[in-house]
């Protein structure tokens with residue numbers, strides 16, 4: 001695996017691959033890699049000749065009082081995992097390699113970025129869209145892979161790619177879960193042993209609501225309220241739990257067939273997000 005820290009160094013390697021007619025799949029990450037990231041890498045390997053992974057804890061997507069300074073940085077262990085997974089190149093830039101001190105351009109995907117997580121994390125999706133757009137311009141991949149766990153992030157990125165005609169195919173990849181149902185996340189490491197036992201209730205609540213939607217007979221609003229109450233009973237402090245239509249994340253109505261239930265809730269100091277995507281086939 002080639003380790004590249006600067007944009008010119010990465011571009012030189014990519015130029016060689018392009019001259020050889022090779023295709024490139026890209027997996028952007030913030031490091032602290034877990035089995036979900038390695039699944040993205042394996043799917044990337046199956047879809048292109050070369051795989052580039054980036055590790056960059058992007059300051060612009062963290063709000064004031066969020067965990068930018070404490071976000072787990074495990075570069076040595078991450079590199080070993082990526083070598084084992086036969087990644088071709090790791091892009092590991094410093095903040096100054098990505099952002100010039102007088103940077104004046106930001107990407108804002110309006111509407112979708114202000115709802116759900118966006119309503120609780122002001123500027124978050126603008127930070128995500130800006131860094132992902134920059135990384136796409138740096139790597140110029142044919143394909144980029146993102147986990148479905150960050151469903152709203154994926155929708156923001158797909159919208160940006162469509163609106164800005166960015167020539168990259170976005171490949172969504174299913175959420176990897178522990179046996180308990182808890183979605184893998186770098187932030188799970190913040191959970192205490194006791195919280196770790198409770199955390200899977202967030203996915204259980206989603207599964208219960210999904211079954212109730214499929215059974216029919218209760219309004220979406222009622223089901224959302226019940227879901228929020230269940231989470232509170234387990235000690236979560238929910239930010240939101242919404243039954244949405246999958247393609248644009250507007251609140252779902254009875255006519256919508258493709259649905260996603262989005263949830264974000266705090267458990268102690270840890271903010272967990274999850275979702276469940278399903279079709280009613282009507």
Ligand code: PAF
Nearest residue numbers: 028029030058128131150
């Ligand atoms: O999902 C993440 O890890 C980050 O939001 C991403 C897409 C790498 C952008 O910093």
